[in-house]
Amino acid sequence: MPESFSDILSRGSVFIDRNVMSPHYIPENLPHREKEINKIMRAVLPALKNQRPQNLFIYGKTGTGKTSSVKYVMAKFAEMKSNSAISHVNCRIYNSRYRILNKMVAEHAPKFAKPGFGISFLYEKILDWVEGDGKNFIVILDEIDMVRDLDDLVYTLTRANDDLTKGGISIIGISNRLSFKDRLDPRSRSSLLETEIVFPPYNSKQLQSILEGRVKVGFADGVVRESAINLAAAIASQETGDARYALQLLLKAGEIVDEAGGNGVEDKDVELARKSVDEDVAYDAISTLPEHQRVVLYAVASMTISGSRYQKLSDNGEGYLLSGEVYEGYLSYSRKLGKKPRSARWFRQYLSDLEMLGLITMVESGKGQRGHTRLIRIAYSPEKVKDIIEKSIA
Ligand SMILES: Nc1ncnc2c1ncn2[C@@H]1O[C@H](COP(=O)(O)OP(=O)(O)OP(=O)(O)O)[C@@H](O)[C@H]1O
Ligand SMILES: [Mg+2]
Known part of the structure; x- marks a missing residue:
């Protein structure tokens, strides 16, 4: 006979809040990213003084905290009083100039967001909205390398600054693929890369402290062995210094322990988790x-x-x-x-x-x-x- 829900519930769990270990969770602080966060803050600072920030490009390998750091800074930015607006675009989903302009209009001038409008109409509406009160509009293009007609998009957004009589538009581009720069037009490359910040991969020590911080809120007290945390950090730093992967290892290890009805996460569970996480990654890559x-x-x-x-x-x-x-x-x-x-x-x-x-x-x-x-x-x-x-x- 299969188990009942109450059987499973009463078995308990090594987690207090499993969600804390998920890749979508935004932690309250981001250790080892103080310098990078500071640079991002300085880059957007002009907008708080009613000046147009330079365009910013953020590069670093996967899982180095780029998206989290930008979200962290922009959340603080939004708490400040300023005449500015932000769009955070995930370019994996909005992957063309048309889709991105359309999303901006839908977010900020929704009455004009009807299907079938052309690029120039959307462009005019964005200009009107920015010019209306002369705001600084900061567009965050996350995974910018996914945009199919990136030259056109960068051209359109930078040209807007010539067409605007008041206010301005700035771009924050984020990518983990440096090679995409090679296929950019020299002109859009130089405007996109006005300022650049590189996020280095985490080393094993840094991953350890990142994991410790998350384990404290995600897992019950003392259930995760220190050696298991260190092992997960060591594995992830050997691979790519990817914090997402390190977190996935502990999340999976916790699930493995829960499923077996155990009460502590040990090195062997991290080893098992590694196999399973790698297979999940391979599975996603192969099936698509x-x-x-x-x-x-x-x-x-x-x-x-x-x-x-x-x-x-x-x-x-x-x-x-x-x-x-x-x-x-x-x-x-x-x-x-x-x-x-x-x-x-x-x-x-x-x-x-x-x-x-x-x-x-x-x-x-x-x-x-x-x-x-x-x-x-x-x-x-x-x-x-x-x-x-x-x-x-x-
Ligand atoms: N310094 C940090 N402290 C705590 N958690 C972190 C830190 N850096 C990254 N993380 C966590 O690692 C995961 C990946 O981070 P994030 O999404 O910011 O990486 P990314 O650099 O944008 O990667 P990608 O290039 O794949 O988009 C998230 O769950 C995030 O919470
Ligand atoms: Mg990201």
Whole structure:
């Protein structure tokens, strides 16, 4: 017989407030970000004196506290008296100039937010609204690299300052991908990057104290071993210095302990959590892969299981595949699935997409009788990967 709700409820939990460990929770203070927070405050300060702030660009790897720090500062900013307004745009969702302008109008001049208006109409309405009382409008573009027509957007927003007789518009751009700058027009690049702040990754000590702060409010007193916190911090700092990942490890570890009816979070629970969190990440990445990349990954997984030619040729080729044999595998799986395979050039693009997502790793083989060739290795258990793909196709 399954358990009843009251059985489960009465079993208790290591958490006091599980929500505190969630990535969406905004903590009251952000240790080890004092300097960065101070810089952001200085950057927006002019708006409190009725002057237009310079555009600001914030860069740093994932989980380094960029979004949280900006939200923290803007919440304090909003408590101050000033003639200004803020829009916080998540560009993963609002990913084009049109959508972003439309969102601004919907937020600040809602009576004009009807479907079907063109860009120039929306632009005029925003200008009217800013000029109305000469405010400083601060637009936060989080994950700005996701905007498809970013040059157009930056151009429109900076040009607005020439068209405005009163007030101004400033941009705070946030990104964890530096390479997107390369595809920007030099003009929009220089206006976007007027001021720049870089968020460094956290080291293991810093992650420890971040975790300790959250554990104090999220977990019951004394249930999380200090060594378990240190382990989660060490794992996350080895990977990327990502606070989100470190928090996920402890959240998952707590869930594992709750499920087993235990009463303390130990190192072994963090180890188990690591496997499960990594698999969740892989699962999300794999199940949203475009079709051809998925077939390539499927070929990599299947061939790793069946044993590669490279493995048979070389003493230390364990787990590696030749890119040529993977291409053959891709061709044959595509045909089996009734899909038309793409050329070798596309195939190389798919491989680099998969590498970017951390699903495979690639190395150049040394010069040998085969010349230069790329060796490919799957990053997760090939059986699991194959399983996920088969389920997501069905
Ligand atoms: N200094 C800190 N103190 C406490 N918690 C932090 C700190 N830095 C980050 N976090 C937590 O880590 C998680 C990720 O932070 P945040 O979303 O700000 O990262 P990000 O730099 O914007 O990452 P991404 O580039 O992936 O968007 C959040 O849950 C946040 O609360
Ligand atoms: Mg962010």
